[in-house]
Amino acid sequence: MTPPIQSHILSEGDVRITVLSVGCAVQDWQVAGRRVVLGYPDPEIYRANPKSMGIVAGRVVNRISDAAFTLDGQVWRLPANEGGTHIHGGPGGLGWSHWEMDPEGDRAVVLRRHSPHLEMGYPGAVDFTVRMALEDGALTWEMTAVPDRETPVNMAQHLYFNLSGGETVRDHAFRIAASAVTPNDEKLIPTGERLPVDGTRFDFRQVRTLEAADPAGEGYDLNYALDPGAGPQMTAEAPDGMRLELWTDRPGLQFYSSNWLDEAAPPWPGQSHGRFGGFCVEAQDFPNALNTPGFGSILCRPEAPYRQRTTIRIAPGA
Numbered sequence: 001m002t003p004p005i006q007s008h009i010l011s012e013g014d015v016r017i018t019v020l021s022v023g024c025a026v027q028d029w030q031v032a033g034r035r036v037v038l039g040y041p042d043p044e045i046y047r048a049n050p051k052s053m054g055i056v057a058g059r060v061v062n063r064i065s066d067a068a069f070t071l072d073g074q075v076w077r078l079p080a081n082e083g084g085t086h087i088h089g090g091p092g093g094l095g096w097s098h099w100e101m102d103p104e105g106d107r108a109v110v111l112r113r114h115s116p117h118l119e120m121g122y123p124g125a126v127d128f129t130v131r132m133a134l135e136d137g138a139l140t141w142e143m144t145a146v147p148d149r150e151t152p153v154n155m156a157q158h159l160y161f162n163l164s165g166g167e168t169v170r171d172h173a174f175r176i177a178a179s180a181v182t183p184n185d186e187k188l189i190p191t192g193e194r195l196p197v198d199g200t201r202f203d204f205r206q207v208r209t210l211e212a213a214d215p216a217g218e219g220y221d222l223n224y225a226l227d228p229g230a231g232p233q234m235t236a237e238a239p240d241g242m243r244l245e246l247w248t249d250r251p252g253l254q255f256y257s258s259n260w261l262d263e264a265a266p267p268w269p270g271q272s273h274g275r276f277g278g279f280c281v282e283a284q285d286f287p288n289a290l291n292t293p294g295f296g297s298i299l300c301r302p303e304a305p306y307r308q309r310t311t312i313r314i315a316p317g318a
Contacts, residue, residue, distance in 0.1 A: 006020070008106070010271075011134070012136075013137065014032045015029075020244075023054070023099075027043060031137075033168045034278065036163050036165070036314050038271055039268055051264050052095055054160070055094075055096075056157055057089055059152065060256075061089065061154050061282065061284050062223075062287035067083060067084060067085060075114075076119060079120060093209070094188060097155070110131045111130045113128045122151055125148045126147045126148070128143070138311050140154055143308040144306060147300055149263070157312075157313075160279065161314075163236060164242065169278060172236050174209070175204055175236075177232075178204075180196050180198060180225040182295075184222050192292045192293070201218070202218060202222075221259055226251055231248070234246045234255075244281075246310065246311070250308060251281055254281070281312075
């Protein structure tokens, strides 16, 4: 029997955030009466959710080349759900799964899920916990994964933001504290290189709009190698001053400008789910690290579990 979808509303001042038990999805985020994330009013849409709207993705977020990796000499084959590539943990990954939901009043909710050995082809059983807490207008994800053996884990929130509630984010101004990106091949798999952003359309170390940085409208879907520092690691601002700030302990940030977004299901009233209709800023370890020497390890063990802390604050301009 399919478990019913639960929801819980986090509220503080003029901020209201609706969290679902399917995929730990943020269905809605309102600030001063404005909806600042894309989503669907029908929670049932999140069971299929073809655009990964609002979810926590895993076991391994982003793309794994050839839908396979080698661990201790054994090849582990995963379901390919983007051509020959495995993405966001597979079609039955964390973002499409039922989580046990335990509200902690108006300010926090804890979601838990046990992933059995060989789920989506991954070795080991893993106990996942995501705690989402609202404080001072900021939502913090604390994610942990405790496996029963060595296995890869790389999680990320996958919200689509539009701070103006309009049809496009091309007029949003961005800053990303990153001096390099990891460029992709034609399948959007990182090549293993690190490309300095100097003199390229990828340079957001100084604030500029998408329109100014990318006048040809090519769009973005790649990983930024974040510079060391206390943060915020990135900011975004709508023309009227609604502002997002992000802090994370992860080394990478996947910046996606909704290049392939379309209206997979009826959206919230007034929203446009089209190209450049939103942006994603997915804090994570580097994509395809399992198959890329030099990108760092994403393996965790019972004595060294996975942990991530990412915070996003959205507030109106002064």
